[in-house]
Amino acid sequence: MKVFLFFFSIILVVQGCPPIIKRSEWSTRTSHCVDKLLPSRPYAVIHHTAGNRCFNMVDCKRQLRNIEYYHMQEKKWCDIGYNFIIGEDGNIYEGRGWTKVGAHTMKYNRISLGISIMGDFMYVTPNSKALKAAQSLIKCSASSGYLALNYTLKGHRQLGNTDCPGKALYQVIKKWPRWG
Numbered sequence: 001m002k003v004f005l006f007f008f009s010i011i012l013v014v015q016g017c018p019p020i021i022k023r024s025e026w027s028t029r030t031s032h033c034v035d036k037l038l039p040s041r042p043y044a045v046i047h048h049t050a051g052n053r054c055f056n057m058v059d060c061k062r063q064l065r066n067i068e069y070y071h072m073q074e075k076k077w078c079d080i081g082y083n084f085i086i087g088e089d090g091n092i093y094e095g096r097g098w099t100k101v102g103a104h105t106m107k108y109n110r111i112s113l114g115i116s117i118m119g120d121f122m123y124v125t126p127n128s129k130a131l132k133a134a135q136s137l138i139k140c141s142a143s144s145g146y147l148a149l150n151y152t153l154k155g156h157r158q159l160g161n162t163d164c165p166g167k168a169l170y171q172v173i174k175k176w177p178r179w180g
């Protein structure tokens with residue numbers, strides 16, 4: 001029973017949404033970003049972290065803490081830059097979440113949700129677990145009102161001078177609903 005409750009407590013349940021692993025379940029740092037009441041955001045922006053891939057929760061959490069260290073300790077940001085981060089363990093990890101402004105796409109942070117898949121997807125695509133998780137997160141963000149129903153899906157490279165989210169992943173998301 002205790003174990004059962006523990007697993008429920010680490011999952012943030014939002015109606016119509018896949019399970020999302022709370023920030024407090026992978027990090028001991030506190031976000032210093034403030035919540036902002038923003039209208040439904042018109043863009044979902046897909047990123048890759050251009051770092052290591054991870055295929056189980058232990059590795060994914062470790063990788064998240066590395067990225068967080070880089071963003072918070074070295075870049076002095078108020079939190080990890082992305083709104084959500086996805087691993088090839090199939091899990092969705094909360095970063096700044098839905099109510100904070102990310103630091104992932106210049107000029108678009110306030111009007112988008114930044115979703116990043118851990119790994120470098122220049123020449124290989126993320127596995128199907130990660131791709132499914134990303135699609136399900138986008139869908140639920142729209143049905144929950146965090147993304148506008150008429151949102152546009154973008155790859156980071158469409159909005160800035162970058163390879164992100166990697167050539168291979170970009171080819172995949174171009175076939176997803178509402179890409180444009």
Ligand SMILES: *[C@@H]1O[C@H](CO)[C@@H](O)[C@H](O)[C@H]1NC(C)=O
Pocket residue numbers: 148150
């Ligand atoms: C999306 O819908 C909103 C609200 O109805 C509207 O103001 C906006 O122009 C629409 N955006 C696009 C890209 O169609």
